[in-house]
Amino acid sequence: MLVAIVAHFAVAAALPAIAKRWGRNVFYVAALIPAASLVFALNRLGGVLAGAAPEESLAWAPGIGLEISLRMDPLALLMIVLVSGVGALVLCYSARYAKPGGEGITRESVLLLVFAGAMLGLVLADDIFSLYLFWELTTVCSFLLVGGRGLTPAIRRSATQALLVTGFGGLAMLLGLILLGTAAGTYRISEIIAHPPGGAVTSVAVVLVLVGALTKSAQVPFHPWLPAAMVAPTPVSAYLHAAAMVKAGVYLVARFAPGFSDLAAWWVPVVVLGLWTMLLGGVRALREHDLKRLLAFGTVSQLGFLMVLVGSGGFVTALAGATLILAHGLFKSALFLTVGVLDKATGTRDIRELSGVGRRWPVLTGFVVLAAASMAGFPPLLGFVGKETAFTAFGSGGARDTIVLVCLVLGSALTFAYSLRFVVGGFGTPQGKTPIAATWPGQGLVVPMAIPATAGLVCAFAVPWLEPLLAGYADAYPGHGYHLALWHGFTVPLGLSALVVLGGYLVHRHVQRAGLPDVRWPKYADAQAGYRAAVRGLDALARRVTGRLQVGSLPVYLGVILLTAIVVPGAGLLAGVDSPGPLRLWDSPMQVPIAVLVLVATATVLVARRRLTAVLLTGVIGYGIGALFLVDGGPDLALAQFLVESLTLVVFVFVLRRLPERFVRDDRPPGKKARWTKAVIAIAGGVFVAGLAMIVSASRDGLPDVSREYIERAEPSAGASNVVNAIIVDFRAFDTVGEIAVLAVAATGAASLILGAHRARRRPERDETEEVTG
Amino acid sequence: MTKWTEWDAPKERWLLTERERGGWPRSLLFELCTRIVFPTVLVMSVYLLLAGHNDAGGGFSGGLVAGLAFVLRYLAGGSAELAAVRALRPPVLIGSGMSIAVITALVPAAFGAPILSTALWTVTLPLVGTFKIATSLFLDIGVYLLIIGVVLDLLRTLGTGIEQGGLDS
Numbered sequence: 001m002l003v004a005i006v007a008h009f010a011v012a013a014a015l016p017a018i019a020k021r022w023g024r025n026v027f028y029v030a031a032l033i034p035a036a037s038l039v040f041a042l043n044r045l046g047g048v049l050a051g052a053a054p055e056e057s058l059a060w061a062p063g064i065g066l067e068i069s070l071r072m073d074p075l076a077l078l079m080i081v082l083v084s085g086v087g088a089l090v091l092c093y094s095a096r097y098a099k100p101g102g103e104g105i106t107r108e109s110v111l112l113l114v115f116a117g118a119m120l121g122l123v124l125a126d127d128i129f130s131l132y133l134f135w136e137l138t139t140v141c142s143f144l145l146v147g148g149r150g151l152t153p154a155i156r157r158s159a160t161q162a163l164l165v166t167g168f169g170g171l172a173m174l175l176g177l178i179l180l181g182t183a184a185g186t187y188r189i190s191e192i193i194a195h196p197p198g199g200a201v202t203s204v205a206v207v208l209v210l211v212g213a214l215t216k217s218a219q220v221p222f223h224p225w226l227p228a229a230m231v232a233p234t235p236v237s238a239y240l241h242a243a244a245m246v247k248a249g250v251y252l253v254a255r256f257a258p259g260f261s262d263l264a265a266w267w268v269p270v271v272v273l274g275l276w277t278m279l280l281g282g283v284r285a286l287r288e289h290d291l292k293r294l295l296a297f298g299t300v301s302q303l304g305f306l307m308v309l310v311g312s313g314g315f316v317t318a319l320a321g322a323t324l325i326l327a328h329g330l331f332k333s334a335l336f337l338t339v340g341v342l343d344k345a346t347g348t349r350d351i352r353e354l355s356g357v358g359r360r361w362p363v364l365t366g367f368v369v370l371a372a373a374s375m376a377g378f379p380p381l382l383g384f385v386g387k388e389t390a391f392t393a394f395g396s397g398g399a400r401d402t403i404v405l406v407c408l409v410l411g412s413a414l415t416f417a418y419s420l421r422f423v424v425g426g427f428g429t430p431q432g433k434t435p436i437a438a439t440w441p442g443q444g445l446v447v448p449m450a451i452p453a454t455a456g457l458v459c460a461f462a463v464p465w466l467e468p469l470l471a472g473y474a475d476a477y478p479g480h481g482y483h484l485a486l487w488h489g490f491t492v493p494l495g496l497s498a499l500v501v502l503g504g505y506l507v508h509r510h511v512q513r514a515g516l517p518d519v520r521w522p523k524y525a526d527a528q529a530g531y532r533a534a535v536r537g538l539d540a541l542a543r544r545v546t547g548r549l550q551v552g553s554l555p556v557y558l559g560v561i562l563l564t565a566i567v568v569p570g571a572g573l574l575a576g577v578d579s580p581g582p583l584r585l586w587d588s589p590m591q592v593p594i595a596v597l598v599l600v601a602t603a604t605v606l607v608a609r610r611r612l613t614a615v616l617l618t619g620v621i622g623y624g625i626g627a628l629f630l631v632d633g634g635p636d637l638a639l640a641q642f643l644v645e646s647l648t649l650v651v652f653v654f655v656l657r658r659l660p661e662r663f664v665r666d667d668r669p670p671g672k673k674a675r676w677t678k679a680v681i682a683i684a685g686g687v688f689v690a691g692l693a694m695i696v697s698a699s700r701d702g703l704p705d706v707s708r709e710y711i712e713r714a715e716p717s718a719g720a721s722n723v724v725n726a727i728i729v730d731f732r733a734f735d736t737v738g739e740i741a742v743l744a745v746a747a748t749g750a751a752s753l754i755l756g757a758h759r760a761r762r763r764p765e766r767d768e769t770e771e772v773t774g
Numbered sequence: 775m776t777k778w779t780e781w782d783a784p785k786e787r788w789l790l791t792e793r794e795r796g797g798w799p800r801s802l803l804f805e806l807c808t809r810i811v812f813p814t815v816l817v818m819s820v821y822l823l824l825a826g827h828n829d830a831g832g833g834f835s836g837g838l839v840a841g842l843a844f845v846l847r848y849l850a851g852g853s854a855e856l857a858a859v860r861a862l863r864p865p866v867l868i869g870s871g872m873s874i875a876v877i878t879a880l881v882p883a884a885f886g887a888p889i890l891s892t893a894l895w896t897v898t899l900p901l902v903g904t905f906k907i908a909t910s911l912f913l914d915i916g917v918y919l920l921i922i923g924v925v926l927d928l929l930r931t932l933g934t935g936i937e938q939g940g941l942d943s
Contacts, residue, residue, distance in 0.1 A: 647845070
């Protein structure tokens with residue numbers, strides 16, 4: 001399994017080279033990897049269904065208990081069918097959708113494949129850290145794919161919104177998962193669910209995890225990012241925003257529900273927000289004229305439906321949830337791909353402009369009707385099977401179940417209405433409207449769309465063979481005895497389905513004739529306005545905090561740092577002070593002249609008037625310290641000190657060119673009070689550091705155990721006779737990698753700041769010249 | 775007798791300099807020495823990198839020495855001198871150093887060992903003799919490249935600042 005995930009990333013790294021030769025056909029190469037993963041996963045089907053979920057784990061840092069562990073259970077396998085199956089189809093589709101020789105081909109193919117790999121990892125991950133890692137990887141891929149090359153402000157805004165909302169949710173989820181893992185005493189997801197912890201902490205953790213799931217799956221009140229993300233190219237929307245990424249939230253809820261669905265903190269938000277989302281999405285979908293945005297709100301609505309099903313627990317409910325996850329992945333990707341086909345063929349996605357497409361291409365329309373009927377829950381399609389099961393699940397007659405059932409029926413009626421609106425609006429021929437001009441988009445686009453559309457039909461009839469997989473997930477709950485089927489006889493759910501069809505038709509007719517009443521939401525209930533207000537508030541808070549803390553005065557910063565250093569560790573030092581013991585004047589006579597040199601230089605710095613002089617004298621102090629290291633027998637330390645000192649000198653000189661030559665201007669002498677404050681702080685700091693050094697070095701008798709171990713093991717286990725180097729590159733190599741990462745980030749950040757400042761300084765000059773010449 | 779506040783003002787130029795068209799003060803002596811010393815310093819830095827395992831040195835020191843070689847060239851001739859190494863773009867150096875270090879860290883995991891663990895190879899080359907290589911050397915190489923990149927980045931950014939603004943004042 002790990003190999004399959006790594007293969008995605010490895011091939012993605014090779015794609016740019018292939019794209020140079022093969023152009024847009026590179027998508028076909030990319031499609032091979034998800035397709036192979038799908039075959040590989042289906043190959044394991046027998047074992048998975050028999051209850052022996054294959055597991056793999058790679059302990060990459062056993063010292064701190066970190067490992068990547070993967071587990072393929074029925075739910076994971078179901079998700080792989082969507083992630084890899086739809087992924088392969090979408091990549092094939094992209095190969096014909098992208099313009100030949102277009103600029104974004106390399107970028108998009110790489111990102112789509114990386115995304116497919118991350119998604120595969122996400123559904124296979126069995127420990128919370130791997131789960132989080134892959135989760136955030138999908139978020140980043142989504143940002144890059146939605147943003148594209150960031151050509152317009154609208155695109156950039158949408159991509160940022162998707163990143164901020166899902167990133168915020170991801171962080172909340174990480175916190176929740178860690179709380180859960182700590183409470184349960186294990187970070188393996190399968191173990192946490194098998195033995196769910198209890199207590200108030202668990203309730204908090206569960207809510208945090210839900211925030212992650214709800215943001216990712218675009219539930220109220222986080223949903224606006226999904227319709228906004230429709231600025232992405234259609235294949236991206238079909239994959240990320242229909243089949244795969246937005247399902248991650250549903251998947252997370254489905255994954256944890258068997259352990260926590262009894263908790264009120266779990267099912268109340270899931271069911272309430274899910275139902276609300278389902279109804280809201282349905283209404284908004286009826287209002288849209290852009291087919292893609294219609295589908296986006298349809299997705300929001302369906303995701304709410306799925307949330308309710310997978311989140312509320314119970315065998316039949318989970319079975320319905322699993323069936324609809326599969327059905328939704330199939331029909332929604334088909335429909336999104338259809339929108340791409342229409343867009344290519346006619347150049348528009350607007351219902352008010354499209355006309356006559358259905359008559360021109362009846363076969364294409366047939367596939368579209370199949371997919372839309374599955375979405376509407378019309379027999380004999382998989383969506384119908386799932387919806388019937390859902391109605392059965394909530395048909396117990398209890399108060400809670402009945403309320404949910406009523407909302408589900410209402411939501412399904414809306415779904416039927418907007419499905420009808422999609423087909424009639426996109427493919428119908430309104431009276432008195434000339435058919436729109438269109439060119440046949442080619443088999444390469446239609447076939448990838450037709451496959452999932454047909455699959456919805458085939459799966460509905462193959463449901464007895466499909467059931468073991470879907471029930472494999474639902475088996476986590478007690479209570480069996482329900483079987484998926486197209487025909488259960490004349491039952492209450494069938495009656496409800498008939499009601500849904502009738503209601504949906506009436507709603508559609510009403511909307512087409514009269515339109516929806518234009519209800520203005522109050523400001524506080526508008527989720528998009530809420531998002532904007534939150535972002536603005538954060539900005540304002542950041543500005544206020546920065547303005548208060550970063551006053552821009554170097555003496556103030558230094559003073560704060562020094563005072564903190566004196567007060568905090570100084571108090572501890574005074575509390576547990578030990579007499580430093582007998583003092584020696586020197587260890588080696590060589591220390592004396594060096595110390596004198598350093599002291600003289602220090603005293604001279606105080607009276608220096610020019611900055612350059614002060615910098616050079618500081619350099620002398622630094623070299624003196626280096627010399628002391630050398631005398632004490634630390635050549636490595638001394639070498640590093642000398643080199644850093646030299647470099648610092650040069651950097652100082654660079655910076656000094658920007659500053660006035662002298663510290664103090666003769667005509668503006670500094671106030672006495674400020675000088676005294678500075679002097680007191682400086683002297684206190686110096687005394688504190690000197691005292692600390694004396695006490696610390698006196699309290700040390702002999703080598704600590706750690707040092708002795710380092711010295712003993714340097715040669716045998718690190719193969720180095722230089723202990724310092726053995727520590728840096730072996731014993732504490734993890735620190736080294738962290739430190740160079742910090743260095744890289746700091747250098748890049750400093751470079752950006754400085755270069756940015758240059759640009760900002762140069763720009764006004766250029767404007768002036770332009771004004772003069774213009 | 776000068777006022778005591780003036781005692782640290784420079785009284786004369788240390789080196790004869792000629793101003794180039796670009797405005798960079800140019801000292802022939804300095805430039806010549808730098809050019810002669812430059813390759814030696816680079817070799818020295820590689821020595822420090824390789825010797826670090828058993829003597830004083832290591833990737834950090836080696837990288838700093840190599841970086842200082844470039845600093846010397848820059849001080850002698852400005853960015854024109856650095857044009858010679860324009861092929862070494864600092865972000866690329868930083869990125870490849872970081873990548874080498876991370877890959878070195880992760881490779882042991884593929885062989886079932888904890889990340890960042892070290893393997894020792896003993897290699898015998900004809901004429902050269904037998905020597906020992908620890909895989910942690912690659913981590914050191916990563917650090918070395920990254921440090922050079924950071925120093926060159928400093929020259930590129932702070933250095934251009936001088937040339938564009940500082941010299942005029």
